[in-house]
Amino acid sequence: xxxxxxxxxxEICVIGGGVVGLSVALGLIRNGHxxxxxxESDLAxxxxxxxxxxxxxxxxxxxLAQYAQISRRSARLWQPLAKRLQADTGIDIQLxxxxxxxxxxTEAELQARKQMLSQMQVAVGGDYPFExxxxxxxxxxxxEAGPEVAxxxxxxxxxxxxxxxxxxxLTDSFLKQGGQxxxxxxxxxxxxxxxxxxIQTSQNGLWQCQKVVLCAGLGNQILAPMLGLNAPVVPNRxxxxxxxxxxxxxxxxxxxxxxxxxxTVQIGDSKEDVGFDSGTRxxxxxxxxxxxxxxxxILNRVRLVRAWGALRVMTPDGYPIYQQSEVHRNAYLVxxxxxxxxxxxxxxxxxxxxxxxxTDLPLEVFNDQxxxx
Amino acid sequence: xxxxxxxKRLPSxxxxxxxxxVEGQAVQVQAHDSAAAAILAAGLGHSRTTPITGSxxxxxxxxxxxxxxxxxxxxxxxxxGCMTLVREGMQIKRQQQARLLTDSQxx
Amino acid sequence: xxxSSVPDTQGDxxxxxxxxxxxxxxxxxASTAAREGLTVALxxxxxxxxxxxxxxxxxxxxxxxxxxxADYYAGQTLLAAFxxxxxxxxxQITYLPNSMVWSVEDDLVVSFSSGEISHRxxxxxxxxxxxxxxxxVAFPGWTLPGVMTCGAAxxxxxxxxxxxxxxxxxxxxxxxxxxxxxxxxxxxxxITAVLDTTPKGRYLKxxxxxxxxxxxxxxxxxxxxxxxxxxxxxxxxxxxxxxLKAIACEQGIQxxxxxxxxSGKVQQIDCNSLLVHQGVVPNVQLSRALGLAHQWQALQQxxxxxxxxxxxxxxxxxxxxxDGGGIAGAVAAExxxxxxxxxxxxxxxxxxxQVLVQQTRPIQRIxxxxxxxxxxxxxxxxxxxAFLKPLGDTIVCRCEEISADQIRKIxxxxxxxxxxxxxxxxxGMGPCQGRMCGLTVANLIADEQNRTVEAxxxxxxxxxxxxxxxSELADLAD
Numbered sequence: 001x002x003x004x005x006x007x008x009x010x011e012i013c014v015i016g017g018g019v020v021g022l023s024v025a026l027g028l029i030r031n032g033h034x035x036x037x038x039x040e041s042d043l044a045x046x047x048x049x050x051x052x053x054x055x056x057x058x059x060x061x062x063x064l065a066q067y068a069q070i071s072r073r074s075a076r077l078w079q080p081l082a083k084r085l086q087a088d089t090g091i092d093i094q095l096x097x098x099x100x101x102x103x104x105x106t107e108a109e110l111q112a113r114k115q116m117l118s119q120m121q122v123a124v125g126g127d128y129p130f131e132x133x134x135x136x137x138x139x140x141x142x143x144e145a146g147p148e149v150a151x152x153x154x155x156x157x158x159x160x161x162x163x164x165x166x167x168x169x170l171t172d173s174f175l176k177q178g179g180q181x182x183x184x185x186x187x188x189x190x191x192x193x194x195x196x197x198x199i200q201t202s203q204n205g206l207w208q209c210q211k212v213v214l215c216a217g218l219g220n221q222i223l224a225p226m227l228g229l230n231a232p233v234v235p236n237r238x239x240x241x242x243x244x245x246x247x248x249x250x251x252x253x254x255x256x257x258x259x260x261x262x263x264t265v266q267i268g269d270s271k272e273d274v275g276f277d278s279g280t281r282x283x284x285x286x287x288x289x290x291x292x293x294x295x296x297x298i299l300n301r302v303r304l305v306r307a308w309g310a311l312r313v314m315t316p317d318g319y320p321i322y323q324q325s326e327v328h329r330n331a332y333l334v335x336x337x338x339x340x341x342x343x344x345x346x347x348x349x350x351x352x353x354x355x356x357x358x359t360d361l362p363l364e365v366f367n368d369q370x371x372x373x
Numbered sequence: 374x375x376x377x378x379x380x381k382r383l384p385s386x387x388x389x390x391x392x393x394x395v396e397g398q399a400v401q402v403q404a405h406d407s408a409a410a411a412i413l414a415a416g417l418g419h420s421r422t423t424p425i426t427g428s429x430x431x432x433x434x435x436x437x438x439x440x441x442x443x444x445x446x447x448x449x450x451x452x453x454g455c456m457t458l459v460r461e462g463m464q465i466k467r468q469q470q471a472r473l474l475t476d477s478q479x480x
Numbered sequence: 481x482x483x484s485s486v487p488d489t490q491g492d493x494x495x496x497x498x499x500x501x502x503x504x505x506x507x508x509x510a511s512t513a514a515r516e517g518l519t520v521a522l523x524x525x526x527x528x529x530x531x532x533x534x535x536x537x538x539x540x541x542x543x544x545x546x547x548x549x550a551d552y553y554a555g556q557t558l559l560a561a562f563x564x565x566x567x568x569x570x571x572q573i574t575y576l577p578n579s580m581v582w583s584v585e586d587d588l589v590v591s592f593s594s595g596e597i598s599h600r601x602x603x604x605x606x607x608x609x610x611x612x613x614x615x616x617v618a619f620p621g622w623t624l625p626g627v628m629t630c631g632a633a634x635x636x637x638x639x640x641x642x643x644x645x646x647x648x649x650x651x652x653x654x655x656x657x658x659x660x661x662x663x664x665x666x667x668x669x670x671i672t673a674v675l676d677t678t679p680k681g682r683y684l685k686x687x688x689x690x691x692x693x694x695x696x697x698x699x700x701x702x703x704x705x706x707x708x709x710x711x712x713x714x715x716x717x718x719x720x721x722x723x724l725k726a727i728a729c730e731q732g733i734q735x736x737x738x739x740x741x742x743s744g745k746v747q748q749i750d751c752n753s754l755l756v757h758q759g760v761v762p763n764v765q766l767s768r769a770l771g772l773a774h775q776w777q778a779l780q781q782x783x784x785x786x787x788x789x790x791x792x793x794x795x796x797x798x799x800x801x802x803d804g805g806g807i808a809g810a811v812a813a814e815x816x817x818x819x820x821x822x823x824x825x826x827x828x829x830x831x832x833x834q835v836l837v838q839q840t841r842p843i844q845r846i847x848x849x850x851x852x853x854x855x856x857x858x859x860x861x862x863x864x865x866a867f868l869k870p871l872g873d874t875i876v877c878r879c880e881e882i883s884a885d886q887i888r889k890i891x892x893x894x895x896x897x898x899x900x901x902x903x904x905x906x907x908g909m910g911p912c913q914g915r916m917c918g919l920t921v922a923n924l925i926a927d928e929q930n931r932t933v934e935a936x937x938x939x940x941x942x943x944x945x946x947x948x949x950x951s952e953l954a955d956l957a958d
Contacts (some may be wrong), residue, residue, distance in 0.1 A: 039896060042897025042899045171904070175893060245424040246471055246474045247473045262906075282600070283957075285953060286953050289954035292950065293954050299474070303451055304953060305910065309942070380645060381642070382642060383542060383641040384542070385542065386539075403640060414640075425881045429625055435635040438613045440912040458527055
């Protein structure tokens with residue numbers, strides 16, 4: 001089967017053309033492979049287009065030290081990746097890693113956060129340079145912080161970038177280096193052949209490849225079992241409000257509000273289980289807006305020009321899955337909800353792992369069997 | 374205003390009984406005029422500069438869809454001039470590129 | 481006219497019908513629904529009723545009625561019927577002017593801002609009567625101060641008795657171009673030239689629809705009459721104009737000249753005002769944000785929401801009347817408003833099916849006549865390719881200043897569609913939310929990728945469909 005008729009070939013097929021898929025694909029090209037990205041369509045549930053753009057370390061992995069470890073490692077890999085993308089495509093992805101703030105609106109919230117970060121500090125033997133700021137100290141960094149703010153936690157390794165420019169730079173760089181992106185519609189079937197795999201797409205026929213990497217976000221749930229993998233991911237809606245362009249007035253990103261390189265203000269954060277509906281909900285949007293104006297009262301009069309609901313890809317414990325299939329050794333699964341923070345990791349050591357089969361990353365804890373009782 | 378390009382008032386059923394200020398200059402307009410109409414009657418030329426390249430723009434659609442008539446009205450930045458009726462004493466100013474957020478207008 | 485104040489939004493405000501847009505479709509629907517005993521909220525962004533076609537009908541500025549002509553003042557009949565219902569002793573209509581609707585959710589909650597305060601109302605049925613907008617047509621120089629749409633000039637005439645600065649040139653294609661030229665001419669405004677961009681051979685192409693058009697000879701005659709009126713007045717009238725270009729003065733900040741070609745010969749005319757027009761298209765922002773089904777209209781080269789003969793959309797409780805559902809003009813819009821209101825009244829069991837049939841038959845006859853001429857007009861005045869698929873550094877997205885070349889480059893690279901293109905270059909991300917570039921971006925992708933515009937698709941539109949301040953939104957959380 002597959003020897004006759006029209007079928008397309010690639011050495012490696014990456015399924016999913018969002019930032020996760022393209023980051024991995026670019027890293028595979030760097031490793032000298034011939035790579036094809038099978039991307040769904042213009043209307044796919046695209047977390048990459050609704051991303052908040054944080055390269056975030058503080059507080060990540062509070063119950064899993066290895067997650068904290070890979071997040072920090074990725075953050076450190078970001079500057080070289082951004083430089084390389086700019087050299088390659090001319091696109092400045094607006095990466096800034098000058099530190100980030102997490103605002104707390106109540107003293108209790110601030111104390112709880114302090115406790116959490118302290119524990120994380122202990123867990124890594126002290127090398128976790130966060131600071132707790134009261135309102136007065138916070139205002140030295142962000143003078144517009146509102147009177148209702150109790151304080152904030154500060155972490156020097158946090159930062160942000162423009163996720164859309166990153167997405168575009170990945171695309172440009174990948175194509176420039178000979179990568180292929182095929183808008184194939186949905187992938188309906190993947191099966192192992194005696195050698196390699198055969199992939200059935202809805203709009204682009206059959207594909208054959210030696211190696212397959214699942215980076216299909218929510219689509220992984222259905223595709224993973226076809227390769228002996230397990231991806232019990234569910235959608236979790238994040239909503240983002242975006243303002244008109246305003247003159248720069250914020251210096252640092254926070255977990256909820258950041259000003260982009262264009263001058264627009266992005267306001268986000270919500271966690272609600274919604275099923276597959278990437279629309280916006282007024283109640284949630286109103287809550288996000290209300291929280292933002294408590295943090296920065298100056299935002300009251302800013303005009304919101306867009307809102308976006310995107311679906312985060314959540315595993316039951318919230319941590320990524322990095323898994324090589326036990327059944328088909330040339331099949332891999334990569335899924336996470338932090339495609340930006342972990343982007344540099346995906347382009348770097350994760351792609352190297354898929355290319356070379358070994359890694360120094362603590363990937364065992366991110367296996368796909370942990371959800372099975 | 375500097376310009377030859379101002380719109381001309383045809384015989385009207387209404388009086389030009391309202392005074393507004395376009396870039397500080399008093400202009401007599403009619404009560405049913407929009408701020409965008411006042412800009413055109415005053416011959417302002419461009420009524421905003423874009424946040425990106427700073428190129429000049431003027432009212433284009435007059436019905437609220439193109440957002441080219443964004444001006445500062447009584448201190449409110451990026452207001453659609455074509456959707457705002459004139460008021461006595463209204464101050465209409467060019468929107469110069471991206472706005473500066475201030476809390477002075479906050480209620 | 482009595483303005484109704486915004487009702488208390490704390491309570492569970494419940495209307496039988498919320499109508500969005502107070503143009504001919506919305507006004508007619510409100511009058512009809514109220515007459516049948518439905519409680520109605522009629523919202524409109526403007527300060528007075530009329531929509532664009534009957535803009536300022538209550539307080540038209542122009543002293544002389546012959547300028548705008550009888551078709552405009554016909555709106556007064558519609559207005560009178562509406563005012564009668566609105567001002568009735570126990571009026572069923574809550575009229576909410578200056579109300580900017582920024583969201584309609586599929587559970588029929590309508591969110592809008594009035595005086596910078598947000599309100600939310602719920603209804604059993606919602607009628608979208610949001611009308612049309614002029615087709616945005618990117619051509620070199622269209623962003624220059626001094627260039628505006630014909631519709632904009634007409635609004636200024638109706639509402640403010642203002643006429644564009646001389647020298648004045650009109651350029652484009654379509655009935656509205658001729659109408660506005662005639663209206664300005666009647667007002668004594670000097671027109672230096674009318675540049676008709678209708679491509680060669682269009683009359684021949686449209687001829688196959690002539691039979692339908694002949695079912696409405698009055699309308700056909702009106703169109704020819706306008707043309708004759710312009711000719712008689714001695715205005716320079718250039719046909720088959722191509723390569724339209726607005727040229728800036730030396731400082732680059734103001735229109736100074738229009739350049740164009742006729743039979744391959746490039747010409748220039750000095751002008752301070754250039755009015756452009758390439759037909760009108762449905763304003764689909766709200767129907768898109770609602771996720772209603774849309775279909776591509778090949779003759780009109782635009783998308784319209786799918787609706788049945790009553791105006792019912794793909795959402796059983798949401799109706800669409802007027803040009804927002806497909807371009808057919810003011811009289812058709814009025815008919816569609818009435819039909820939708822009556823069908824809703826029947827669904828809400830205020831009238832029985834027999835009455836519905838009786839009442840709607842004469843309306844349907846008028847509507848059919850109005851619709852019969854459309855294919856002819858749509859084919860005749862379909863924009864020339866150059867306006868649909870601009871080239872080079874012509875700005876496509878006015879807000880974010882994205883050029884045709886930038887879109888074409890992304891498209892040639894194999895972008896999946898307009899939404900990916902938007903993410904890649906910010907076209908459609910400014911305050912107009914893609915209204916001005918959506919069709920052009922899709923056309924350019926189609927052109928570069930050798931696909932149909934229909935297959936390429938359109939932007940996903942999300943609420944809020946118009947900018948609102950953060951506090952307007954945040955106040956809803958309290």
